[in-house]
Amino acid sequence: MIALSLAEIAAATSGRVVLAGDDTPDTLVDGYVDTDSRKIAPGDVFVAKPGEVTDGHNFVGTALEAGAALALVEREVDVAISQIVVADVVVAIAELAREVVARVRSRGELRVIGITGSNGKTTTKNMLRRILEDEGETVAPVASYNNAVGAPLTMLRVRESTKFLICELGADAPGQIARLAGLVTPDVGVVLMVGLSHAGGFGGIEHTARAKRELIEQVRPGGVAVLNADDHRVAAMADTARERGLGVRLFGESADAAVRATSIAVSASGTDSTLDVDGAQFPLHLRVLGAHHVKNAMAALTAAIALGVDPSDAIARLETIDLAERWRMQVMGSESVRIINDAYNASPDAMQAALRTLAQITGEGERMVAVLGAMSELGEHDVEEHNKIGLLAVRLRIPRIVVVGREARALFLSAIAEGSWSDEAVFFETADEAYDYLKDELRDGDRVLVKSSNAAGLRFLGDRLGELFS
Known part of the structure; x- marks a missing residue:
């Protein structure tokens, strides 16, 4: 962040300054701003964001120990660090961002x-x-x-x-x-x-x-x-x-x-x-x-x-980029068993694109394996879109379809209905069960796609498979 005084930060966030130590309203702060006390370094600003599981106000002391220069809070905390008390810390960081970007732009x-x-x-x-x-x-x-x-x-x-x-x-x-x-x-x-x-x-x-x-x-x-x-x-x-x-x-x-x-x-x-x-x-x-x-x-x-x-x-x-992002078409494993871990996000369009890519990169004598989990936040389209993915997987002639998680069961049932017989399509409630199956099922020449929404957690299954076959 650019250097701003405590008074300027308070003005930008409509907050109230609570001073500690030798600080004055003119004390300058220019560190990074973060909501995670574990990422705070000396001179940074800690944002005490309330959450569903825990409350950032409980970690203001931890942030101070890490060297935080300022805490942005919704209630004053009994910790010896200067604080700016605001009505809503999420709104406050947005308004602070507006001010900072505008100042940099003007200069x-x-x-x-x-x-x-x-x-x-x-x-x-x-x-x-x-x-x-x-x-x-x-x-x-x-x-x-x-x-x-x-x-x-x-x-x-x-x-x-x-x-x-x-x-x-x-x-x-x-x-x-x-x-x-x-x-x-x-x-x-x-x-x-x-x-x-x-x-x-x-x-x-x-x-x-x-x-x-x-x-x-x-x-x-x-x-x-x-x-x-x-x-x-x-x-x-x-x-x-x-x-x-x-x-x-x-x-x-x-x-x-x-x-x-x-x-x-x-x-x-x-x-x-x-x-x-x-x-x-x-x-x-x-x-x-x-x-x-x-x-x-x-x-x-x-x-x-x-x-x-x-x-x-x-x-x-x-052309110098090796990896778009972790868990996005990330190639793992080895030449013998290649794992493509693409399980950070999955919309219907992304799922279709990943399956088609699997078909395109699998050569003669190699076997396609699709490990598929749920696509999240589809609302009323949920069953219909999972059905379509099951149909596509079969029509691409993927010989081993592994479906993981109850939320993706419609995909499995669709694959079975389309004609994926015997053990060509299998279903597991959990990623651990799927891992136990795959560690014995996968063989040399397999090209394995692991694809699901973030919420399904299959990215960690992809990591485990990548390590196992590396």
Whole structure:
């Protein structure tokens, strides 16, 4: 965080200063801001956020012992550390982020990029960060810091020397993207796709589309909307962008895309394609598995070009990426038994893409194994979408389908109904039961996809299998 006095922080957060030690209202604080006392270092600001399981106010003392200079609290705590008491710490860090970003912007060359979409946000964020970090100091979220807490914490990491701030913006309800994007009014807004992820919370896919459009509505005048030409709901946001006087840059496989991919081919060594960038041709080799990651790369490339980055430089940087993110198409195990751990998130679109990738990278004499768990937050579409995945797995001729967890049972039943006989499809209540089965079932030549939503916890099963067969 930039250096601010206690009085300035209190003003930004509508808080009350409680001083400790030799501190005065003019005492400056410039450390990082975090809600986890275990991550606090000397000079940092600890945010005592109440939670469902525990209360951050109980850890103010721990934060002080770690060297925290300030605690942001909702009630005064009997600990010898200066505190700013606010009505709601989550609202307070958002307002503090708004103030910090505005100050940095007024002093320097900070450019802000917002990224949203039902799938691909974290991968695209990481790709864009890799492109921009060679252009100047870049701040981007850790993991998937994209909610009402994580997004402001990322924003608060900017300093006077920061040139680019990448904000990953997720939402589980209407209005959340507007609030988060409104804190920083991005120069570039990237919308990847509209799918059924979180559809239960939004009330349907059209409501999801409206929520994603909130980002474009918050891009500052003169900014650029980067939109997926292949998703008609996203492409339609160009009208909103143009009405607001924004530039529009489309990416995708459609003929009208400014950044367009052709000749996409997936193999065990990565994903190849040819990119047409405003009429110029560039080969692209991604070490990351999956045709869907070409779309993420195009989104990152299009945003980078909008920020003035040379396309050839950006593509060269994309080609250095080994892993999009942990638990996202992460290749583990060995040449004999390759484990693809992609169990951090799973929407219907992402699940289909992962299964197709498994089929594409499995060669002659090798066996496909799909270890599948539940897709979360689908609402009324839950059974229907799990049924579709079961059908697809069978139609891709995956000879061993391992379904884990009661929430995914509809997927298993669908596979059986489609014609997955005998032990071709098996079901286990727990990941431990699935592990006991797989450790004896897997053999040389197997190519194993582990895919589920984060809540299903199969990423840890993927880790165990990767270690076992390494």
